[in-house]
Amino acid sequence: MSLKIKALTKSPWVYHLCAGGSCNNCDIEILDLLTPRFDVERFGAVLVGSIRHADALLVTGIVTKKTAPLVKKLWEQAPKPCLVFAIGGCACSQGLFKDCYTANPVPLDELIPVHAYVPGCPPKPETMIAGIVKALGSLVAK
Amino acid sequence: MNDRRIIPIGPYHPLQEEPELFRLEVDGETVVDLDVEVGWNHRGIEKLCETKTYDQVPFVVERICGICSTSHPLAYVQAVEEAGDIEVPERALYIRTIIAELERIHSHLLWVGLAGHFLGYNTVWMWSWKYREPVLDICETVTGNRNHYAMMKVGGVRRDILPEHVDYILERIPELVKFTDLIKGAVLDDPVLHARLKGVGVMTTEDMHEYGGVGPTSRASGVPGDVRRDDPYAAYGLVDWDVITAPWGDVFAKAVVRVLEMYESIRIVKECLTKMPEGEIDSNPKTVPAGEGIGHHEAPRGEVFHYVRSDGTNRPIRHKIRAPTYMNLPTYKASVVGASITDATIILAAIDPCYCCTERMAVYKHKGDPREPIMTGEDLVRLSQEKTARLRKEFGL
Numbered sequence: 076m077s078l079k080i081k082a083l084t085k086s087p088w089v090y091h092l093c094a095g096g097s098c099n100n101c102d103i104e105i106l107d108l109l110t111p112r113f114d115v116e117r118f119g120a121v122l123v124g125s126i127r128h129a130d131a132l133l134v135t136g137i138v139t140k141k142t143a144p145l146v147k148k149l150w151e152q153a154p155k156p157c158l159v160f161a162i163g164g165c166a167c168s169q170g171l172f173k174d175c176y177t178a179n180p181v182p183l184d185e186l187i188p189v190h191a192y193v194p195g196c197p198p199k200p201e202t203m204i205a206g207i208v209k210a211l212g213s214l215v216a217k
Numbered sequence: 218m219n220d221r222r223i224i225p226i227g228p229y230h231p232l233q234e235e236p237e238l239f240r241l242e243v244d245g246e247t248v249v250d251l252d253v254e255v256g257w258n259h260r261g262i263e264k265l266c267e268t269k270t271y272d273q274v275p276f277v278v279e280r281i282c283g284i285c286s287t288s289h290p291l292a293y294v295q296a297v298e299e300a301g302d303i304e305v306p307e308r309a310l311y312i313r314t315i316i317a318e319l320e321r322i323h324s325h326l327l328w329v330g331l332a333g334h335f336l337g338y339n340t341v342w343m344w345s346w347k348y349r350e351p352v353l354d355i356c357e358t359v360t361g362n363r364n365h366y367a368m369m370k371v372g373g374v375r376r377d378i379l380p381e382h383v384d385y386i387l388e389r390i391p392e393l394v395k396f397t398d399l400i401k402g403a404v405l406d407d408p409v410l411h412a413r414l415k416g417v418g419v420m421t422t423e424d425m426h427e428y429g430g431v432g433p434t435s436r437a438s439g440v441p442g443d444v445r446r447d448d449p450y451a452a453y454g455l456v457d458w459d460v461i462t463a464p465w466g467d468v469f470a471k472a473v474v475r476v477l478e479m480y481e482s483i484r485i486v487k488e489c490l491t492k493m494p495e496g497e498i499d500s501n502p503k504t505v506p507a508g509e510g511i512g513h514h515e516a517p518r519g520e521v522f523h524y525v526r527s528d529g530t531n532r533p534i535r536h537k538i539r540a541p542t543y544m545n546l547p548t549y550k551a552s553v554v555g556a557s558i559t560d561a562t563i564i565l566a567a568i569d570p571c572y573c574c575t576e577r578m579a580v581y582k583h584k585g586d587p588r589e590p591i592m593t594g595e596d597l598v599r600l601s602q603e604k605t606a607r608l609r610k611e612f613g614l
Contacts, residue, residue, distance in 0.1 A: 093229075093235050095257055095258055095260075098282055100284070101283070107346065111343055112346075137260070139257070139259065141259070142236060142257055145228070171280055175261040175262075177261045196365060197365070
């Protein structure tokens, strides 16, 4: 296991990206993860302010036409390996907003590689923790 | 030499959950002008609603915003009920009020937390979000989900509040009061918060009248506007509660109004639970006759307004939404301009902005050219480039 993978699995630093068309609920639930009830910081997961410091990218919401180039650019700036989580129904499958005229014709998982899907509207914080733990587990197994 | 600089905040910024772009024009440390660019979060919900049936639309409008996820459906169902002249059973009105007030409590707690976070005072953030969890527990017990409740339905509500849920909520309410007391103590007695919030971003009553702000933003400037009292709907006319106002107009006043409103919400929930009559919860309307209607609700951030036009088919032919942040955004012109750049973030956060609510279609019109009434994307890009060139010239770059 490389040093980077070891560090990543021990303490994943996450960057939260609201891809655009989100109802803000998944974003609030992600912040909820950091607060005392769930407190993922005890596992070493920290929310960071720059994609360049991040080990994992938490994407919420559908990708809209306006934000698609930004999402792509952010992924290009991320230091690899970087895990991408599609959080919530919108990020996983465009959900309810699939037929909207602002929805990007290319969905998130074709725009950038997605490593784990956490469905739900919004997914409960427990589900998100489970998703992150599973994705990290798959990295260790490799 | 001109010392003006433009500081962009966003569209992706660690402070914000949603993409939005503020351009603060600063002269030294003082903000002299600002520009807000929204549209990153525009999804086309009004258009989407026109392709769904009346019973499907509540699920769509619920997903306009996760925090106002009862306000939008409530305003929408009232609009449809007005359009179709549909009766609602009294028990359903009480249930609507209870869910709406529970939402207000958790939304205000969320704001207090985020305000603390913006000030670099994370203890307040952690505290108020910790105390938000019991409210979410209640919501989950009653409705089955922490955030999107799916309770509103044209003609009533989808689920009843069972007797054991009533007991459960009444049991948890003393806990909520205790936590609210704690938050009130933290906000009203903390010297750090006083120093950071008092006299910051002042909106006078006259300013507020001119800019037309709504919700806690206007009530903190001494404008006692509240749709719940001005045009009672659901069970707000049947229970006893007060409109909270504060005269100062600064960020501190907004915090005080929100904290005290939580007490009122708890009072309303308690009273509704005890007064709630037995009976039907849904009048099961089968059709919506042709007509048009409006519905509004005092969301945690201000008045949510929905307009629905029906042509007698099973889908609305027009659905128009106005969210409170849209009315509150222009108040930045009065509150942020003149403030120091260090205070800008908290003033921007003070109206509790919610961009996913706000992102409606905007049409930019050409000035005085009737042949091309609407600007295209290219026009806007050109305008933007011209503006940059002009600014560069102005700044002597």
